[in-house]
Amino acid sequence: MSQRRAVKSTRGRNVALVLGSGGARGYAHIGVIEELEARGYRVVAISGCSMGALVGGVYAAGELAAYRDWVCRLDYFDVLRLVDVTWSPMGAMKASKVMDKLESLIGDTRIEDLAIAVTTVATDLTRQREVWFQSGSLLEAIRASIAVPGVITPVHRGDQVLVDGGLLNPLPIIPTVSAQADFVLAVNVTAHSPRPVTLEELLPPEEVAEEQAREKTRGAGGVDFASWIDGVRGATRRLLDGFGNGSTTDADSDDKSEVEEALEGGRREWGRMDMVLASFDITQAALAKYKVAGYPPDVLIEVPKTVCGAYEFHRAEALISLGRHLAAEALDRFEGRVHPGWGSPSIVVEPPAKAGQDGEEVS
Secondary structure (H helix, E strand, O other), X not given: OOHHHHHHHHHOOEEEEEEOOOHHHHHHHHHHHHHHHHOOOEEEEEEEEOHHHHHXXXXXXXXXXXXXXXXXXXXXXXXXXXXXXXXXXXXXXXXXXXXXXXXXXXXOOEHHHOOOEEEEEEEEOOOOEEEEEXXXXXXXXXXXXXXXXXOEOOEEEOOEEEEEHXXXXXXXXXXXXXXXXXXXXEEEEEEOOOOOOOHHHHOOHHHHHHHHHHHHHHHHXXXXXXXXXXXXXXXXXXXHOOOOOOOOOOOOXXXXXXXXXXXXXXXXXXXXXXXXXXXXXXXXXXXXXXXXXXOOXXXXXXXXXXXXXXXXXXXXXXXXXXXXXXXXXXHHHHOOOOOOOOOOHHHEXXXXXXXXXXXXXXX
16 A cells, blocks of 8 residues: 555545454454444445354444344353254254344345445355345345355355355455445454464453453353353254264163263264364465455454354454454554554554455356
């Protein structure tokens, strides 16, 4: 970005927002939006993928506050209850419970009717290319964009098989190029870091204390993250075992050895799910680097993928706080202010030199 453009951008208040995929880490997008609004910036365009499509779409529909309130109340068991297991070979979960909640918030909103220009990105497995939703049902666009391959069932539309846009473009910057904005701000929540970085390392001390207090409260209720994972393991065991291998147990059986075998099998199968999600994270982190190099945003906020697991949806408050703090640091630098700083200064980086760009399909 040239010096002349930098000066112009700091004076403008219209921002095009790029919100990347990353599971639960996508809650950080909420904090970024809150910081932008607090500073008087006006979001005029949003391009989002997966969790970024969900948060961006809900924000454009004017329901972000209600969505924030809901996710901040979720605990381990609430998240577990949202895991609606299906025996489809195309995914472990239908996501219908999450979509029911979203429908109660945004209803039958159409993308073209939104006050903010919104693009959600999915991947068509049939044609092996990106699909941009810029019109039609916002709910359908979000559902297609969040369908993590092998985890959440895809959306079938005609001959299209639509899955998570992060498969090809986890940080969809190009849709914002034509936006009438003063600058582009991108949030990458699958960023690679030289070493594992924890959420607590990036938060200010008072926020760390609050998160530790929340974790203590969860623990006092007799629930810890390990037991939550065990619950999900059990819920997905039969599906990930290939619909049973001939040794399934009757639900009413009280044969202890068979029950124990099932639980042990569940742990193995959840290991496979972990592998799917971790592999997807790694791929997205690498792809995001190429997208940033191809069309560097004016402001880039990077959340290390190690701050939490993609499925730790019970940590909304801390992740929202992280997004807000990283946005404050990034915007202070962009505006030329001196910032006291917290966490690692390497999390907010200067965009690299501009390179080429690739194509897509617009829906």
